[in-house]
Every structure is written in structure tokens, then in C-alpha cells.
Amino acid sequence: xxxxxxxxxxxxxxxxxxxxxxxxxxxxxxxxxxxxxxxxxxxxxxxxxxxxxxxxxxxxxxxxxxxxxxxxxxxxxxxxxxxxxxxxxxxxxxxxxxxxxxxxxxxxxxxxxxxxxxxxxxxxxxxxxxxxxxxxxxxxx
Numbered sequence: 709x710x711x712x713x714x715x716x717x718x719x720x721x722x723x724x725x726x727x728x729x730x731x732x733x734x735x736x737x738x739x740x741x742x743x744x745x746x747x748x749x750x751x752x753x754x755x756x757x758x759x760x761x762x763x764x765x766x767x768x769x770x771x772x773x774x775x776x777x778x779x780x781x782x783x784x785x786x787x788x789x790x791x792x793x794x795x796x797x798x799x800x801x802x803x804x805x806x807x808x809x810x811x812x813x814x815x816x817x818x819x820x821x822x823x824x825x826x827x828x829x830x831x832x833x834x835x836x837x838x839x840x841x842x843x844x845x846x847x848x849x
Contacts, residue, residue: 717787717789717795717797720795720823720825720830721782721785721787721795721797721821721823723829723830724743724821724823724830724831724832725780725781725782727742727743727829728740728743728780729778729779729780731743732777732778732779732780733777733778733779734777735768735771735772735775735776735777735778737765737766737768737769737771737772738765740764740765740768741761741762741764741765741768742761743831743832744761744764744831744832744833744835745761745824745826745831745832745833746760746761747759747760747761747833748760748761748764748831748832748833748834748835749833749834749835750763750764750767750832750834750835750836751835751836751837751838752767752835752837753837754767754770773808774807774808775805775806775807775808776805776806776807776808776810777805777806778803778804778805778806779803779804780801780802780803781801781802782797782799782800782801782802782819783799783800783802784799784800785797785798785799785800785819786798786799790822793824793825794822794823794824794825794833795822795823796820796821796822797819797820797821797822797823798818798819798820798821799818799819800816800817800818800819801816801817801818801819801837802814802815802816803815803816803817816840817837817838817839817840818837818838818839818840819836819837820834820835820836820837821834821835822834822835
């Protein structure tokens with residue numbers, strides 16, 4: 709991590725990921741959405757841009773019955789302090805999911821998270837995950 713406060717930044721990221729993992733262990737869409745700010749934004753694995761905790765909750769609820777449980781860990785995260793109580797992280801997200809029928813899957817995505825310090829805890833303000841391109845997307849198809 710690159711920051712002027714590496715321990716604080718790592719603690720913030722660890723807390724958010726732990727909160728996300730607790731809620732995703734039983735695929736609790738409301739609990740997962742609670743890890744986001746009330747005005748949070750999400751570009752996830754479905755088309756669309758999800759803005760606001762209610763919309764983000766609906767995004768995660770759209771996987772009910774498909775995803776039974778999940779977990780996320782981060783690696784190679786670089787951090788920038790954007791302002792007091794606001795951190796930007798960029799690196800890799802590693803997911804493990806149990807899907808309906810007890811099927812186990814894993815995925816690795818590029819990750820950008822912006823975390824904001826709220827009175828009670830850190831929450832995600834912006835979440836953008838994307839696949840790792842096999843080649844540069846130069847529009848040659």
C-alpha cells in the first residue's frame with residue numbers, strides 16, 4: 709500500500725471487507741448493501757449503474773437463489789488519500805462463491821473502491837470491478 713497512513717488505510721479496508729464477507733456468507737443482500745454509503749455507487753457484474761443503497765441492495769438481491777454464499781479478498785491494493793476520511797483503493801479482488809446446486813466458483817477482477825469514514829464505520833462510496841482484458845480493448849472486433 710502507498711499512503712501516508714498505511715495502518716489506518718489497511719484497517720479501513722480490512723473492516724469493510726470483513727463486513728462484506730460476514731453479510732455475503734449467507735448472501736444477505738440487505739447486509740451487503742449496508743457496507744455501502746447511503747449514496748454509494750456500484751458498477752458490478754450486471755448491466756447498469758446502481759446508485760444509492762436501495763438500488764445496491766436490489767442489485768445484490770438479484771442474485772438471491774443463484775449465489776448462496778460468497779467471500780472477497782483483496783490483493784495488490786494501492787491506496788490514495790483523497791481527503792480527510794476518504795480513501796481510494798485500486799488492485800485486485802478475488803471472489804469465491806457457492807452457487808445453487810453447491811457449485812463452487814472463483815473469479816478475479818480488477819477493483820477500485822472508494823471508502824468514506826462515517827460516524828460508526830467505514831463504508832463503500834464507489835465500487836467498480838471489471839474483468840481483466842485478454843488484450844487491450846482497441847475496438848478491433
